[in-house]
Amino acid sequence: MVDGPAIDLYVSTPPEHLNLVAQLLRDQGWERVRLFAVENRGRDLAPFLVQLLPSALRGGHEFFVKVHTKRSTHLGDGERWADHLTRSLLSTAAVRDCVERLQRNPKLGLLAPAGTLMPCSVALHANAQHLLALHQRCGANAAAMLQQRFIAGTMMAGRLAAVRHMSELGLQLADFEPEHGQTDGTLAHALERWLCCGATNQGWLLEELPGEACAVPGFGYGRPNDLQLRYS
Template structure:
């Protein structure tokens, strides 16, 4: 074992001999509790993995391999250390062993006789570590476990930006598109601004806020001329303003509407992590690049029976949330709303978080309910059981068919179709760096 090398760009951990090691990493202040780790090992392909990391985290590293090199982003790391495992570490390793094992990550594609695993000992990493453990259990219940493709791909997109070689895809139609974006947290605008600029096709932006913000309104209109910036009372979360837009006729005349919002689930702690992952994964799946948007628009054109398209990661029920969990306490109110619209179906399928693309025509039954912003309860931090939670389910159930998609879905490409590199979207590196990215770059999501 050679230890740790520090540089401006990287902190490099060398493990020359097989064995068990204790790794300790202390991070600088940052919002997302994950760090990028590059894993390099001889003839094995290099691998990138995103590792849970609290302010100070202890890890158990077990390796059967020689010449293992782990590279961490030196801009994030305050200190890093490694030492051989000692008998005095046994208490930390055994403490809540079964619960800590769920956070374990394989750093090497498993093959007989080869094993390199990293286990964050979060319950032995102070109060921040224990809080992160709670957060990871929460996101895992939505299908975003530490080693899952859902989480690893979402974090890759977050840290690295869109693919450098996003293929050009000519749209099959040019529908009239509205983007209805609700921001209670105005500081999230740069994140959405960068992604919307990268769409590079015509749309009308309708931004709703809960407080007047002249500086933001000026910036929005400068970037997206002709956009509307409206201020509504803070009722019904993101659903109330959307219903009010529908009532006022502001969504009329459009073929497709992309409904987005600056979802957060708390300003700190375990719910904050869930909210950040939820928002990022949903937004990447819906407007993650020009190619993502073109594929969604083409799917609407190909399939007239599809009324709504959203993130497949949050289409409920699914393998992580069964029908009972998907209904929660909202079944009676949801079915009452459907009955009032004359819709008898109780087929439950919807996009949790109410971010989606929808045909304007599919919303007509909802408009006939004659709801307005005043129909929603005062904001009191309700987590379930309100009109907005029932409508979250109604949106999907009024459509004859809905479809879940992902930015990372494999799609068949025409090998004969040329690409135009000037139209490609490129990444701009780490999302949490201070400078505002260009239109094609990765958004800054710090708040």
């Protein structure tokens, strides 16, 4: 359990796991928890958009940390990558560091684990159709997206104001593809990029946290350190 700033915990789990997760949270001593049962579709982003984000916005929170279970079995080092993402965000020191960074810079919107800021052009061909639909839905400039970056893995810290635009898309759980172990090309994969593009379009800054990026896969583009995709 994170021991530091006061935390309200928002959790989603498939309905068949609800009782087990509820007991686990009680056993760990979490006092301020909102638990939602959400069908297993749309990866982490469907529950985030449909339940967690709207509830957190109603709660009036300023900052957030978003993490999720992640296997990435199609990647040779998927477990190492997942461990890097969660360790970058969930330790007491990491939470305090994120809060301090956000408090120091009111224009800072999202904080990414080291090495996870990627060009939106990575694997663009697989996600182009969904991304074009999102840009048309929001009246955004699709060409500008090619110059932007996204947080690979969708684990991050930031301001809720920087992701409020996601709740305005009007998406429902039924809009997401059923879970069949897809590795790319779904609405959830497109929203992984759109989350950051929308924040950037509204003037929010993205920043990488310090740390080693060697656990981050290259996604066929190259590893972040090799490509010098490190931003200050």
